[in-house]
Amino acid sequence: MYDLPSLDVPALSAVNGRVRLPGSKSISNRVLLLAALCSGRTVLHELLDSDDTRVMLQALRLLGCGVALEGTRATIDGLGDRPRQAQADLFLGNAGTAMRPLTAALAVLGGAYTLHGVPRMHERPIGDLVDALRALGCRIDYTGQAGYPPLTIGTPALRLDQPIPVRGDVSSQFLTALLMALPLAADQAPAGGIVIEVQGELISKPYIDITLKLMARFGVAVQREGWQRFTIARDSRYRSPGEIQVEADASSASYFIAAGALSTGASGQNGLKIEGVGLDSIQGDIRFVDAARQMGADITGEPGALRVRPGRQPLAAIDLDCNPIPDAAMTLAVMALYADGPSTLRNIASWRVKETDRLAAMACELRKLGATVDEGPDFLRIVPIAPGHWRAASIATYDDHRMAMCASLAAFNPDGVPVRIEDPRCVAKTFPDYFETLFGIAQPRADVPVICIDGPTASGKGTLAAALAARLGWHYLDSGALYRLTGLAARRHGVALDAAHEPRLAELARALPLRFADGRVWLGDEDVSEAIRAEQAGMDASRVSALPAVRAALFELQRGAARLPGLVADGRDMGTVIFPAAPLKVFLTAGVQERAERRHRQLQARGVSVTLESLRADLQERDARDQARATAPLKPAPDALLLDNSALSIEQSVEQVLAWWQARQPF
Numbered sequence: 003m004y005d006l007p008s009l010d011v012p013a014l015s016a017v018n019g020r021v022r023l024p025g026s027k028s029i030s031n032r033v034l035l036l037a038a039l040c041s042g043r044t045v046l047h048e049l050l051d052s053d054d055t056r057v058m059l060q061a062l063r064l065l066g067c068g069v070a071l072e073g074t075r076a077t078i079d080g081l082g083d084r085p086r087q088a089q090a091d092l093f094l095g096n097a098g099t100a101m102r103p104l105t106a107a108l109a110v111l112g113g114a115y116t117l118h119g120v121p122r123m124h125e126r127p128i129g130d131l132v133d134a135l136r137a138l139g140c141r142i143d144y145t146g147q148a149g150y151p152p153l154t155i156g157t158p159a160l161r162l163d164q165p166i167p168v169r170g171d172v173s174s175q176f177l178t179a180l181l182m183a184l185p186l187a188a189d190q191a192p193a194g195g196i197v198i199e200v201q202g203e204l205i206s207k208p209y210i211d212i213t214l215k216l217m218a219r220f221g222v223a224v225q226r227e228g229w230q231r232f233t234i235a236r237d238s239r240y241r242s243p244g245e246i247q248v249e250a251d252a253s254s255a256s257y258f259i260a261a262g263a264l265s266t267g268a269s270g271q272n273g274l275k276i277e278g279v280g281l282d283s284i285q286g287d288i289r290f291v292d293a294a295r296q297m298g299a300d301i302t303g304e305p306g307a308l309r310v311r312p313g314r315q316p317l318a319a320i321d322l323d324c325n326p327i328p329d330a331a332m333t334l335a336v337m338a339l340y341a342d343g344p345s346t347l348r349n350i351a352s353w354r355v356k357e358t359d360r361l362a363a364m365a366c367e368l369r370k371l372g373a374t375v376d377e378g379p380d381f382l383r384i385v386p387i388a389p390g391h392w393r394a395a396s397i398a399t400y401d402d403h404r405m406a407m408c409a410s411l412a413a414f415n416p417d418g419v420p421v422r423i424e425d426p427r428c429v430a431k432t433f434p435d436y437f438e439t440l441f442g443i444a445q446p447r448a449d450v451p452v453i454c455i456d457g458p459t460a461s462g463k464g465t466l467a468a469a470l471a472a473r474l475g476w477h478y479l480d481s482g483a484l485y486r487l488t489g490l491a492a493r494r495h496g497v498a499l500d501a502a503h504e505p506r507l508a509e510l511a512r513a514l515p516l517r518f519a520d521g522r523v524w525l526g527d528e529d530v531s532e533a534i535r536a537e538q539a540g541m542d543a544s545r546v547s548a549l550p551a552v553r554a555a556l557f558e559l560q561r562g563a564a565r566l567p568g569l570v571a572d573g574r575d576m577g578t579v580i581f582p583a584a585p586l587k588v589f590l591t592a593g594v595q596e597r598a599e600r601r602h603r604q605l606q607a608r609g610v611s612v613t614l615e616s617l618r619a620d621l622q623e624r625d626a627r628d629q630a631r632a633t634a635p636l637k638p639a640p641d642a643l644l645l646d647n648s649a650l651s652i653e654q655s656v657e658q659v660l661a662w663w664q665a666r667q668p669f
């Protein structure tokens with residue numbers, strides 16, 4: 003996950019290959035609660051690991067459930083045969099799929115509970131659900147603003163003989179919450195069962211369908227009359243199905259379907275396989291496929307998977323009632339930017355009470371990209387952006403995961419402008435590794451951005467480059483480590499480090515069995531992290547690096563390190579030979595005495611005893627060799643910016659380079 007203030011997504015041209023998506027949020031939190039409410043043990047496979055499921059899991063633990071988590075597999079021992087905690091304070095973040103159903107379940111069961119969340123959760127209405135619960139005898143009080151969390155829950159005196167009215171036109175989660183909670187009171191039901199009557203036109207019906215299908219898996223079959231009347235039989239009781247496989251998230255699939263549809267060029271033609279969710283999904287957002295097809299996407303179903311290829315381009319404009327797919331419809335809003343005319347997304351008033359007011363947020367952010375957008379009370383009309391008119395924009399995400407994921411689709415613009423995503427961490431709500439997943443299958447429209455840091459020994463290149471990479475969320479290439487590893491491999495094989503053995507040394511370099519993992523460097527089975535940092539290893543590296551065949555052998559490996567979203571590379575020839583087209587090259591220097599002292603302090607800290615004088619001499623010898631060699635000598639690229647950091651702190655050097663980088667950005 004990118005835990006950064008912002009993430010710059012370079013312009014993208016295509017996606018291809020295969021992608022496996024995390025589990026559905028809607029299914030994950032429903033099955034977690036159902037597993038908690040039944041007797042026996044339920045094993046949930048491919049459960050989503052995200053902010054919203056984490057708050058649910060923590061709440062279930064506090065209520066007394068057995069919860070064991072192993073990767074994406076959760077084992078839940080339900081409260082049907084375990085003592086339930088009669089009191090608990092439950093923090094539910096911004097998870098509507100936890101707040102609403104837990105409110106209903108605990109209000110029906112009774113106890114002394116407090117339910118609260120992040121400030122935005124306290125702005126998301128829950129009054130219609132609370133009214134319905136109070137009408138059947140539940141005791142619920144608001145501790146803040148009436149109609150909104152936080153809430154306290156007491157012990158009910160249930161009256162189940164009359165139909166329970168609930169509004170269906172604000173959020174379908176209120177009905178879902180009642181449906182999942184009321185089987186807990188089935189033993190007190192009248193002979194005809196417990197009846198729920200929906201008032202107003204029910205929105206987001208497919209989500210109710212998921213609820214009913216999952217309740218049936220747990221042994222409770224609800225009788226449905228249209229979308230107005232639901233009856234829970236008197237003998238209803240939750241029973242564990244034993245195991246449940248959670249489908250991949252159909253809403254998350256929408257971003258990859260859109261990316262596949264927007265792909266251009268040969269690399270996108272083979273398409274993208276989206277694994278974990280197929281056309282037979284129980285999730286309502288699978289209907290996004292129909293909308294995307296209507297716009298021209300070429301989507302085929304495979305067992306448990308979808309395949310998307312670019313179809314019609316530009317996409318066809320649409321005019322659609324998006325009520326059944328409120329979440330995935332946000333993806334259509336961005337696809338509309340690439341259409342052949344204005345698109346209208348209707349019946350999306352529920353967007354206003356989601357993680358943010360999504361109607362206002364989407365309109366505002368699409369305009370930043372250059373679109374003309376009309377925002378109505380319950381619709382958006384989006385005029386596409388003509389090629390040549392896309393603007394590089396810094397997109398605000400409003401702590402809303404879907405805003406961030408939608409915004410990334412603007413990177414497929416034909417003008418090749420990058421897009422900046424503010425607070426990319428918000429995707430943790432449903433898809434913590436969204437950007438890593440996208441970058442893993444996306445092709446950049448042009449070269450991946452690279453910042454080169456070259457300079458003499460101990461000038462601080464590695465320290466600066468690693469810090470820059472962390473600040474930007476980019477990859478980091480320590481090219482010196484490759485020469486150090488080659489020198490070490492040669493010593494291990496007894497090969498002399500001289501020109502007479504150049505072909506053999508090049509062979510070793512080409513076949514280095516290297517692995518970088520968890521900050522450690524491995525050569526075959528040996529952890530050589532310390533060994534390659536010895537001063538002798540630096541000197542050996544300097545020797546083998548003077549040989550052209552060795553340099554040639556390591557060329558492709560270094561070039562291949564330039565991966566999305568960007569690379570910071572440090573060495574001697576990053577700017578001159580490996581990445582000559584890099585948009586920012588820095589030649590980092592410091593006085594020789596300063597560098598010798600830094601290295602001296604560094605070695606002392608590692609417990610290595612060496613004199614300052616000998617270090618200084620070694621350093622000068624190494625620099626002289628690196629500068630004098632015929633191939634790729636150490637020297638600044640003609641377009642490099644010089645940075646003498648003798649009198650700068652590490653942080654000052656980092657800020658300086660970031661300022662140079664930012665000055666080159668269009669945002």
Ligand SMILES: Nc1ncnc2c1ncn2[C@@H]1O[C@H](COP(=O)(O)OP(=O)(O)OP(=O)(O)O)[C@@H](O)[C@H]1O
Pocket residue numbers: 458459460461462463464465466482540600601603604647650651652655
């Ligand atoms: N601006 C700075 N001010 C003070 N100390 C620094 C500065 N930059 C780096 N250092 C320190 O200098 C030491 C050498 O830095 P580093 O190892 O990053 O240099 P390098 O150029 O990558 O070296 P090499 O050429 O051997 O790879 C480290 O201990 C680092 O913390």
Ligand SMILES: Nc1ccn([C@H]2C[C@H](O)[C@@H](COP(=O)(O)O)O2)c(=O)n1
Pocket residue numbers: 459460481482483485486540543544547548572573574575576624628
């Ligand atoms: N791009 C590079 C990187 C390193 N070398 C050589 C020259 C150095 O003396 C030696 C060790 O590098 P360090 O780890 O100290 O950065 O490797 C090179 O020629 N080209």
